[in-house]
Amino acid sequence: MAELSLFLSSLLAGSIFPASSEAALLYLITQKYSVLSLVIIATIGNSLGGASVYYIGRLGEYAKIERYLRIKPKEIEKYKDKVESFGWWSAFFSFLPIIGDLILLILGLCKANTLLTLGVMTAGKLFRYSLIAYYAKNLEQIAWSIFDFLT
Numbered sequence: 598m599a600e601l602s603l604f605l606s607s608l609l610a611g612s613i614f615p616a617s618s619e620a621a622l623l624y625l626i627t628q629k630y631s632v633l634s635l636v637i638i639a640t641i642g643n644s645l646g647g648a649s650v651y652y653i654g655r656l657g658e659y660a661k662i663e664r665y666l667r668i669k670p671k672e673i674e675k676y677k678d679k680v681e682s683f684g685w686w687s688a689f690f691s692f693l694p695i696i697g698d699l700i701l702l703i704l705g706l707c708k709a710n711t712l713l714t715l716g717v718m719t720a721g722k723l724f725r726y727s728l729i730a731y732y733a734k735n736l737e738q739i740a741w742s743i744f745d746f747l748t
Contacts, residue, residue: 599625603635604642611646613666613698618643619729626733636726644719647691650698651714654705668699677703685713689721
């Protein structure tokens with residue numbers, strides 16, 4: 598059940614809905630679940646959410662994007678050249694807050710190669726969750742070291 602909660606929070610966080618999956622991941626790490634399985638579950642959920650944003654862009658309906666996502670075509674055009682200059686490689690940074698969804702949306706609008714875009718996007722999301730998990734495990738060890746030093 599906990600893994601399903603992580604998957605759903607990651608899915609929502611990767612989609613157009615404002616959500617955070619990091620807190621769920623960190624909590625489950627402290628509960629002694631397998632870190633590898635948690636990272637994989639979070640990556641899959643977040644990548645599926647990101648794929649939904651990419652495919653919304655791929656539909657190419659600016660009016661609906663503006664209406665439902667509240668992203669103005671002017672804002673899209675402002676970043677479009679930057680994203681196009683890096684192409685599908687920019688999908689790696691789709692894990693970044695605020696601009697990550699915009700990157701995927703623009704890649705969809707530009708009809709960037711789907712497999713390459715989604716593959717690089719997934720690699721970026723795996724990188725982020727791996728870093729979070731790594732530092733979460735080490736942070737616990739560091740905290741205990743400081744505690745032992747002080748006592």
